[in-house]
Amino acid sequence: MAKKILIAYYSWSGNTERLAKIIQRVTNGKVFAMKVADGTFSTDMFDTSDRSKKQLETNQLPKLVGELPDVSNYDLVLVGGPVWSGEVSTPVRSFLQQITPSKTKLAPFYTDTGSADSYEKDFKHLVGTSQVVKGLGLTGSDWDTAEKAVVDWSESF
Numbered sequence: 001m002a003k004k005i006l007i008a009y010y011s012w013s014g015n016t017e018r019l020a021k022i023i024q025r026v027t028n029g030k031v032f033a034m035k036v037a038d039g040t041f042s043t044d045m046f047d048t049s050d051r052s053k054k055q056l057e058t059n060q061l062p063k064l065v066g067e068l069p070d071v072s073n074y075d076l077v078l079v080g081g082p083v084w085s086g087e088v089s090t091p092v093r094s095f096l097q098q099i100t101p102s103k104t105k106l107a108p109f110y111t112d113t114g115s116a117d118s119y120e121k122d123f124k125h126l127v128g129t130s131q132v133v134k135g136l137g138l139t140g141s142d143w144d145t146a147e148k149a150v151v152d153w154s155e156s157f
Contacts, residue, residue: 007030009033010091019111026147052084080092082112086115109136111139120137134156
């Protein structure tokens with residue numbers, strides 16, 4: 001029996017969306033794009049970083065726009081986003097706080113500029129007791145081998 005897979009992602013620059021599309025081709029999962037209100041973040045990377053740090057300091061995570069999927073309808077939820085300051089971006093944090101805990105397995109995927117630091121550790125901390133499958137991270141230099149990396153990763157779940 002094939003697994004029902006949800007690919008939920010937030011993409012600030014387009015890189016995580018690009019990876020999500022590769023994952024969708026490989027897994028045939030259903031895609032859900034997390035969105036925040038216009039103006040929540042800047043198009044400037046440094047300003048966006050400052051805003052996200054302020055959100056974390058004040059515990060005021062951005063609100064996601066639109067209805068969230070019911071993750072309990074899936075066997076596996078692949079949760080993607082950019083790495084911000086070595087950790088999970090604030091929109092993905094919002095998503096993880098809002099989804100209903102279930103027996104659904106979760107797996108992170110992420111894009112970064114070479115500073116993933118403690119992303120997967122942070123992800124595991126955020127989801128508490130949920131079962132987490134090993135994640136997949138890509139940096140800017142990994143795009144030539146991205147499809148193979150996704151195929152190899154998908155074989156682990």
